[in-house]
Amino acid sequence: MENKKHFVGLTDEQVQESRKKYGNNLLTPPERDPLWKLFLEKFEDPIIRILLIAAFLSLIISVVHNDYAETIGIFCAIFLATGVAFWFEMDANKKFDILNKVNDQELIKVIRNGKIGEVPKTDVVVGDIIVLETGEEVPADGELLEAVSLQIDESTLTGEPLIDKTTNPAHFHSDSTYPSNWVMRGTKVIDGHATVEVKKVGDATEFGQVAKKATEMTKEDTPLNKQLDRLAKLIGVVGFILAVLTFSVLFAKDMFFGATEVPLVQLGSAGIVIIAIMVVLAKVWIPIVYDGIQLMGYDKEVPDSVDNGSWFRWLAYGVVTFAVLLGVGFAAGLDITSAESWASIDLAKIILQHFMVAVTLIVVAVPEGLPMSVTLSLAMSMRRMLKTNNLVRKMHATETMGATTVICTDKTGTLTQNQMTIYQTDFFGLKDQQPKENSHAANLIKESISANTTAHLDHSNPDKSKSLGNPTEAALLFWLHKNDIDYLELREKVEVIEQLTFSTERKYMATLVESPTLGKKVLYVKGAPEIVMSKCKNVTSDVKPRLIKEVKEEIDNKLLEYQGKAMRTLGFAYKIIEDETPGSIKDLADFDLTFLGIVAISDPVREEVPSAVKDCHDAGIDVKIVTGDTPGTAKEIGKQIGVWKDEDSDLQIITGVEFAALSDEEALKRVQGLKIMCRARPSDKQRLVQLLQQTGSVVAVTGDGTNDAPALNYAHVGLSMGSGTSVAKEASDITLLDDSFNSIATAVMWGRSLYQNIQRFILFQLTINVAALSIVFLGSLMGFELPLTVTQMLWVNLIMDTFAAAALASLPPDHNVMKSKPRHPDDFIITPVMSKNILFVGFTFVILLVGMLFYFTKTDGEITAYHLSVFFTVFVMLQFWNLFNAKAYATGKSAFHELNKGVGFIIVGILIVVGQFMIVEFGGEVFRTVPISLKDWGIIIAATSPVLWIGEISRALKK
DSSP, X not given: OOOOOOOOOBOHXXXXXXXXXXXXXXXXXXXXXXXXXXXXXXXXXXXXXHXXXXXXXXXXXXXXXXXXXXXXXXXXXXXXXXXXXXHHHHHHHHHHHHHTOOOOOOEEEEEETTEEEEEEGGGOOTTXXXXXXXXOBOOSEEEEEEEEEEEEEETTTTSEEEEEOOSOGGGOOTTOSSXXXXXXXXXXXXXXXXXXXXXXXXXXXXXXXXXXXXXXXXOOOOHHHHHHHHHHHHHHXXXXXXXXXXXXXXXXXXXXXXXXXXXXXXXXXXXXXXXXXXXXXXXXXXXXXXXXXXXXXXXXXXXXHHHTOOHHHHHHHHHHHXXXXXXXXXXXXXXXXXXXXSOOHHHHHHHHHHHHHHHHHHHHHSOTHHHHXXXXXXXXXXXXXXXXXXXXXXXXXXXXXXXXXXXXXXXXXXXXXXXXXXXXXEETTOGGGOXXXXXXXXXXXXXXXXXXXXXXXXXXXXXXXXXXSOHHHHHHHHHHHHTTOOHHXXXXXXXXXXXXXXXXXXXXXXXXXXXXXXXXXXXXXXXXXXXXXXXXXXXXXXXXXXXHHHHHHHHHHHHHHHHXXXXXXXEEEEEEEOTTOOXXXXXXXXXOEEEEEEEEEEOOXXXXXXXXXXXXXXXXXXXXXXXXXXXXXXXXXXXXXXXXXXXXXXXXXXXXHHHHHSOHHHHHHHHTTOOEEXXXXXXXXXXXXXXXXXXXXXXXXXXXXXXXHHHHHHSSXXXXXXXXXXXXXXXXXXXXXXXXXXXXXXXXXXXXXXXXXXXXXXXXHHHHHHHHHXXXXXXXXXXXXXXXXXXXXXXXXXXXXXXXXXXXXXXXXXXXXXXXXXXXXXXXXXXXXXXXXXXXXXXXXXXXXXXXXXXXXXXXXXXXXXXXXXXHHHHHHHHHHHHHHHXXXXXXXXTTTTGGGOHHHHHHHHHHHHHHHHHHHHOHHHHTOOOOOXXXXXXXXXHHTHHHHHHHHHHHHHO
């Protein structure tokens, strides 16, 4: 122990100067986006973007036809989808803020003006002399001036729960993550006391620097967003191609093969106008063309002039193009002043009508219900996952967990209980290692542990007791408590005469007591086994006394075994002191002690972790341990949870220092095979995550400490612990309220099930779109007026699909998804099986429906309102039965399997049928329907039901 010094500290003037120069001891709070910005972010969804384009194109049609129902419907779909997403994320953030409240007004003991006083943590400045006691949190980074038996819990920064600190250079630990004479903000004093000179405050502290990295913007897009972006491009390209094809065919049919001959000069002037309009709309169609090029595998970026050029610029380009072409036409003999050179009003109407049909095709191609489906699925999963102790803050994190290929987990508090526990005791003379017996050895052991410790146990929570003070000492007290022994009662009976606290120099603790057990003075000693044994002469025994040298080899072998398992070990001894024995407690403890035995102490693995890790491995997910602990400890934990195998080599483990020394190329080759990174610093964990992402891995990171925050932030999904630090929780996407690694496997199951639900909806939605698109396209070419009206399409494309989204989103998660490997991040959301199903079923519906149109058409080319109502109902009922097939997609089971658990699905199915009945029977002119007889309703339902029965037979044959 160092000599006590008198410290004066800063004067009031120096405090002000320091605060002005280095700032307050405040962490800059993470910048939260305002609510309006959070809402606008929802419009960055790729499907929402293409839906916006469709909405504005639909608006053009609405203006011409003076019918705004479709446009209003699409805008409703947009604002409904974005509004729901905004509401659920805002609600999750509110819950998170309640969970994550922190108090910066904790009082800290500070020496100023030569006197000791208390100031709030935020008022501490660089240069302050602070006094720290057991149980207090370190308020800022600083250098030790004095340290007495000082032990710090650095688990929030390094993952290490017990670090010895000292001012004596001879006892500095060269392999420590941080200097032995340095304490840091956010860590906690678990034993001893210290005087510290503050060197860094606020954001400049290690805690602050890590917190800053935790709030940096990351560029990583979620796998689902990438998939939806690709789907949006595909839909846009297909819709655009069909629109261009339709316009071209209709234009050619009327211009060259129509009943009225169109003069060549008028065709030329019409061409000039069309080309000019194409230039004006270049910002719409050029990106679609480039999307098509990218979908074919060519990485071509949209020209900057198109991507970033303003609409006004392209309007000007269009005007210039029109003028130039007009000049060319004039030079070729076009008389621009003559009305006969320009298309007639009737011809202009025909061209405009063809343009509107083409735009309608694009509008029909866009699945209005898809954003709602995705949003509803994510939102419902968020709510349900909260019941499984997963507080999801960011919607897409739910689905991203299902795509995870690598989980980087910290050790302390995540894999382990973060509570030291007695693994095994080896006390001599203690029968069956049961301290409850009333023997000489048992009574000595109980009294030794109770009297020669300073920790306490807090039993205020009947469900879970917690330790107060040194966690290693608390483990001993928990052992007594587990054996129904009240340490406090024993401690209070003992009169402590003198106590020598533990120090890193001595490596032992000694307490001289007046023992009621022996009726004499007894010196109890505990500490490093090799140190304690070196001071012993005998070994305790209820039979025949033995010399320590007789059992030393046996003890050494035990110690080697425990150290091989990365456990802490303690040795215990005692000495009866006669009243006349001279010497200080330190002198008395130096010789002739009697050895009681040893204990092995570990931070045990959480019970559920090995099975959860196995679930992850079975699901094809790689689990990597990243910890600040030693290689030996990390390996042992790895063995216990099933990450580290006996056949693994040194290539699978690396220290943070070694990893930092590798070049990016070398590290990139190494990261995928790594299983353990030990002695890791925050920057090492972050770099590991970023390198794994470069390999194409989808990375989830778990952690509860401030040291985990940068990696939590940069990962595709960050999972913090509910009991973790505020910085870790702020950086994460999901907070595990029960601190259980098992909840991670649950989150993966939810994510994969959610992705399947979205695929089911896409299967259902795109089948409708293929059918509707084909009917509009073929109907236009065959001369039919639109067999489905705008309001009917609104019901089919929006209302029914929204119901379907709710139905498929409400399906419970399927545990079988954990038996398959993770999907590749680049795999398209529409699988080959899905695309075949969509095209086959969609075109089968088209053939049936087009056949109906021909069958219902009279000789004069008209179709009655009754037959159009039947046609509309058949179209809807075909989709209704196909909804059941979508439910059964990828399960290999019947559509009726566990139907009783999908109450939402049943309700939605009823709503669709009832809704269709109401529309047909009472829709009238708004929906262009007339009532249908009950007989025809029965025929329609029965005639369309084979869609389900064929699907059921097909699934049964595949089993």
